[in-house]
Amino acid sequence: MSRCGLLLPVIFVTIALGVDALRPVDDNPCYRSCESSFPMTCVYNWTVTWYYAMSPQCGDGSVRCPTNATACSNPGCVSVDGFPRAISVINQAFPGPSIQICTGDEVVINVDNQMTNNEGVTIHWHGLFQNGSQFMDGLPMVTQCPIPSPGKFQYRFTPYEAGTHWYHAHTGLQRGDGVAGSFVIRESSRTNPNAGLYDEDRAEDVIFLNDWHHDIMVSNFEKQNIGGGNVGVDSILINGKGIPLSGSPPFVPIEVFNVQSGTRYRFRVINGANFFCNLQFSVQSHRLLVIAGDGSALESQAVDYFRINGGERYDFVLNANQSIGNYAVRVVGLGSCGDGMLTGRQVASLHYETASTAPMPPSLPNIAQEGTPDIWWKTFPNKSLAEVDHNLKSGPVYMNTGSTPDVQHYIETSFGTRESPIPNQGAKFFPQLNNISYFFPTSPIMSQFDDLPMSLFCNASSFQTGECEGLTQCACVHTIQVELNALVEIVLVNPDSSYVLLPMHLHGLQFQVVAMERMPGATVQSVMQLDQNGEITRNLNGPFKDVVVVPDGGYTIFRFRAWNPGWWIFHCHIEFHLEEGMALLFWMGHTPDFQSIPAGFPTCGVFPPTTDPATVPPPLPRADDPQKLNTYHLAWIVPVTFLIAVVIGLLLGCLCRRGAAPASEDPGPGTAEYSAQSGTVVVQPAPVSSSMSSVSSL
Numbered sequence: 001m002s003r004c005g006l007l008l009p010v011i012f013v014t015i016a017l018g019v020d021a022l023r024p025v026d027d028n029p030c031y032r033s034c035e036s037s038f039p040m041t042c043v044y045n046w047t048v049t050w051y052y053a054m055s056p057q058c059g060d061g062s063v064r065c066p067t068n069a070t071a072c073s074n075p076g077c078v079s080v081d082g083f084p085r086a087i088s089v090i091n092q093a094f095p096g097p098s099i100q101i102c103t104g105d106e107v108v109i110n111v112d113n114q115m116t117n118n119e120g121v122t123i124h125w126h127g128l129f130q131n132g133s134q135f136m137d138g139l140p141m142v143t144q145c146p147i148p149s150p151g152k153f154q155y156r157f158t159p160y161e162a163g164t165h166w167y168h169a170h171t172g173l174q175r176g177d178g179v180a181g182s183f184v185i186r187e188s189s190r191t192n193p194n195a196g197l198y199d200e201d202r203a204e205d206v207i208f209l210n211d212w213h214h215d216i217m218v219s220n221f222e223k224q225n226i227g228g229g230n231v232g233v234d235s236i237l238i239n240g241k242g243i244p245l246s247g248s249p250p251f252v253p254i255e256v257f258n259v260q261s262g263t264r265y266r267f268r269v270i271n272g273a274n275f276f277c278n279l280q281f282s283v284q285s286h287r288l289l290v291i292a293g294d295g296s297a298l299e300s301q302a303v304d305y306f307r308i309n310g311g312e313r314y315d316f317v318l319n320a321n322q323s324i325g326n327y328a329v330r331v332v333g334l335g336s337c338g339d340g341m342l343t344g345r346q347v348a349s350l351h352y353e354t355a356s357t358a359p360m361p362p363s364l365p366n367i368a369q370e371g372t373p374d375i376w377w378k379t380f381p382n383k384s385l386a387e388v389d390h391n392l393k394s395g396p397v398y399m400n401t402g403s404t405p406d407v408q409h410y411i412e413t414s415f416g417t418r419e420s421p422i423p424n425q426g427a428k429f430f431p432q433l434n435n436i437s438y439f440f441p442t443s444p445i446m447s448q449f450d451d452l453p454m455s456l457f458c459n460a461s462s463f464q465t466g467e468c469e470g471l472t473q474c475a476c477v478h479t480i481q482v483e484l485n486a487l488v489e490i491v492l493v494n495p496d497s498s499y500v501l502l503p504m505h506l507h508g509l510q511f512q513v514v515a516m517e518r519m520p521g522a523t524v525q526s527v528m529q530l531d532q533n534g535e536i537t538r539n540l541n542g543p544f545k546d547v548v549v550v551p552d553g554g555y556t557i558f559r560f561r562a563w564n565p566g567w568w569i570f571h572c573h574i575e576f577h578l579e580e581g582m583a584l585l586f587w588m589g590h591t592p593d594f595q596s597i598p599a600g601f602p603t604c605g606v607f608p609p610t611t612d613p614a615t616v617p618p619p620l621p622r623a624d625d626p627q628k629l630n631t632y633h634l635a636w637i638v639p640v641t642f643l644i645a646v647v648i649g650l651l652l653g654c655l656c657r658r659g660a661a662p663a664s665e666d667p668g669p670g671t672a673e674y675s676a677q678s679g680t681v682v683v684q685p686a687p688v689s690s691s692m693s694s695v696s697s698l
Contacts, residue, residue: 004103004513006602006660007516009444016577019233022204023093023098023353024075025092028042028097028099028100028107028442029042030042030100030101030102031100031101031457032114034187034188034564034591035188035189035542036498037102039102039104039105039106040101040105040106041106042099042105042107042108042282043110043556044099044109044110045074045179045624046091046096046097046109046111046112046478047090047091047112047114048088048111048112048114048121048169048179049088049114049115050086050090050114050115050116051078051087051088051092051185052084052085052086052087052356052523053079053084053086053087053094054077054078054080054083054084055076055084057074057075057076058077058079059077063501065077065213065252066082066250066251066253069250069252069253069456069621071252071482072252072253074371075438075571075592076092078178079241079253080212080235080252081200081235081236081243081244081247081251081252082093082251083212083247085215086177086216086536087178087389088174088178088179088335089178089179090114090179090181091217093178095178095181095182095208095210095239095272096167096178096179096180096181097181097277097337098108098181098183098184098203098206099160099167099181099182099184099366100184100186100203101184101185101186102185102186102194103159103161103185103186103187103191104158104160105158105181105187105574106157107110107156107158107159108155108156110152110153111147111152111153111154111370112151112152112269113147113151113152114150114366115149117149118148118237119139119149119171119174120121120145120146120147120148120149120171121136121149121169121177121179122144122169122170122171122175123167123168123169123170124168124169124262124312124507125137125138125155125157125159125165125183126166126167126168126183126546126609127161127164127165127294127313127426127546128157129508130157130536130566131564132157132158132564132595133156133576134446134566134594135595135598136157136168136270137277137449137508137566137568138170139170139507139569140170140171140440141441141443141444142440142444142446142567142569142585143420143444143445143446143566143567144444144446144447144601144602144603145443145444145603145604146604147169150226153602153663154607159642160185160495162185162187162192162295163182163237163292163294163313164182164184164192164206164268164269164270164294164295164314165184165185166181166208166272166313167179167180167181167182167183168181172579173216173217173218173221173274173286173575173579174217175540176217176220176274176575177216179209180210180272180626181209182206184203184268184591185215185295186201188399192318193297193393194266194292194300194315197266197291197300197317198265198266199263199264199653200264200265200392201265204257204258204391204499205237205265205267206267206270206666207255207265207267207329208237208239208240208270208637209236209237209270209272209273209279209281209308209331209343209346210234210236210237210271210272210277211235211273211274211277211337212237213231213234213243214232214244217274217575221417221576223509224576225490225576227656228334231275231338232331233245233275233277233339233344234246234339235344235346236277236279236331236333236344236345236346237346238254238255238329238331238346238347238476239255239348241254241345241348242254243334243347243361243364243524245339245341245342245345245480246342246676248358249360249362249363253360254346254349255329255349256348256350256351256562257329257348257349257350257351258351258605259318259320259350259353260320260352260354260439261321261324261353261354262321262668264317264318264319264320265317265320266315266316266317267314267315267318268290268594269308269313270313271308271311271313272310272311273309273310273337273573273577274310274575274576276307276311276335276336276337276501277309277310278309278310278330278333278335278377278501278503279308279332279333279334279335279337279377280305280307280332280333280334280367281305281306281307281308281314281330281331282304282305282351283318283327283328283329283330283331284328284329284330284350285327285632286322286327286350287303287304287319288303288304288306288316288317288318288320289301289302289316289318289693290300290302290306290315290316291315291391292313292314292315292426292545292640293313293314293315293379293545294313294545294546295510296390296391296510296543296545297390297391297393298388298391298543300317300334301380301387301388301391303380303381304370304381306380306422306501306572307334307376307379308379308504309501309535309549310316310547310573310574311503311546311547311573312321312503316689318350324352324354324355325350325352325355326350326352326355326358326495328347328348328349329347329350330345330346330347331345332368332369333345334365334373334376334622335373335376336500337683345364345365345366345368347361347364347365347367351527354557356496356684357474358365359546361365367603368518373499374499374518375405375553377518377551384516384517385516385543385545385548386514386517386539386542386686387486387539388544389453390541390543391510391544392541393612401511401512401514401541401560401562402540403487403488405488406486406488407488407489408489409480409488409490409526410437410491410494411433411434411489411490411491411493411494411584412432412434412493412495412523412524413432413492413496413502413504414431414432414434414496414570415430415491415496415644416429416430416432416435416469416473417430418430418437418472418473419472419473421473421475422494430473430580431574431580431581432581432582433478433570433583433584434458434460434468434478435465435469435474436458436459436474436476436478436562436581436584437470437473437474437475437478437581438579438581438582438584439475439476439477439581440477440516441477442456442605442652443602443603443604443606444648445567446479446566446594447597447601447603448580448604449650451609452477455476456477457478457479458474458475458479459479459480461692463611478583478584478585479584479585480584480587481587482562482586482587482588483589484562484563484588484589485562486560486561486562486595487560487561488558488561488562488602489557489558489559490557490558490559491520491524491528491531491555492504492548492555492556492557493523493524493550493554494522494551494552494553494555494556495523495553496567497518497520497522498552500547500552502549502550502551502582503547503548504547504548504549504556504571505546505547505571505573506546506547506568506569506570506586507546507568507570508561508566508568509546509561509562509563509568510545511544511546511548511558511559511560512542512543512545512558513539513542513543513544513548513556513558514539514540514558514559515537515538515539515542516551516554516555516556516557517536517551517553517554518553518554519553522551527555533646536555543658544692545558547696560584561687565588565589565590565593565594566588566589567585567588568586568588569584569586570583570586571584614653619691
């Protein structure tokens, strides 16, 4: 694996100088060939801080970035698009340090939160299942408490899911301010179904895309939420670099990808967008062979361009078979991805070795938006994800979704006009799922379930017909219970036909996309009727993903096998939509199925406690991991068990002598019925004794 430099596109003024493409912040011994490698323990030490773009580290006076392009690569200089602003970053870098490992490596990330305003933070590992390490998913108030500032937390897990993933803050709006980066897991060519399609798979060929704003995200959020203003995109960045939509030269250097003629390269593209930034990606004069999506292998698609939504990842092979020279890497926003006047766009350079250095462009070039808005929801030119097969050479047993689903849920993505809970705001639009706004609980569900009142939890079956369709805002910890290993089919319906594409992301596992389409007047009832009429065709060989869009005015159908126990959030990946409640939790399995709570795990909550007085502590979670099960915990089990048995025996003997009726039989698990009215499963619970079981009706 070679390490190359940075250069630039097109035909104009200033010359950009080459620097090392693999940044010092990315350097780690775990970035290696995975062909004959033993698993390693990969340790990363991260400090999360507020910082400043275009800080004094970017030089001073005539030697300051971007007047002096070399200064833009100074240690500690985060130049982004050249506009100064406060940013939140890891190790003073954006994007954050790139994790590059092999399947089966143990990852240890020591996070030191030094946010100067005492903000809590969590890190989510987007695309990783966290099976056996559910407490490491990084979802605040579900899998963990936010890491206080100042404070430390160690994430430790062993991922096996090869592919292109990423990580980002999952607290507040820190992702949009810079706490995000790539997470790539490579595998041996013996298990890689696409190994024969490319020659090089380098760390410097990871392409991290995101929208960028010249104000901090909380200011943008309140401007839109309370101020009623429109928030636009000031830049699109490629690996944290770019030319702003508005501005004048000199500009900071743009990203350069160096290639050698006659070599095939695997590129990995991540869309870390925060707003409505469905992006069209292409490389001038080069065909792209798309081979994977969200870490899962696809039947390869040879295209001139593809579209990628927030949270998605696509891998493609580029054959460097054109004339020696410099070619533009082009990204253009679709729909609302811009500042209201200008369409978001950005360029980088594909530089063939031995070609002359490309000059910087004096401004952003225009980039054509291919196709018409009514097909922008399709990933490929005139082809949706549901029309693409997954690579049949790959796929473990947990991906088996071919049989008849055990349960089906209809979920409507909607924007309801509701009364705001904030005083003096009146009615406003709320992004919701099934007309319910999600809010995070007051303590982490996985580790402190018995600290939570049952009144926090609900789903559509908790409300009367029409109760959530007026001005009243229905809000709760929106939860749908799923039996472990059940085959679940989700029908997402987006009634909004105004070209609003919603990228929906599921934590904890992948799903198979089996159907997608736009339709006039899309509602849950009309899609249900269409399906009952046999007019929806499902592709049971569809691709496996963890992010999928719902077409504007249409539906998306996907399936998953609920093999991974835990509480997994399903949410819109547009940052403001999640903050305003477009999310729900899938509760898969029961307490004994979960990983044991790590010793000394942090706790948090509210005072006074709000637990229901009728609840009792849940059963102790299993301690399956011998490393987490200390022998002194067993010392009291034998005598206590013996004592309990003696007491029970005496009581039963007394009852029998008095002719008491035998104890009632265990009524068994609850029963479930599908409600077409609510679009969810209604579970009739059996009497239980644990607080965890008391939400089995969800």
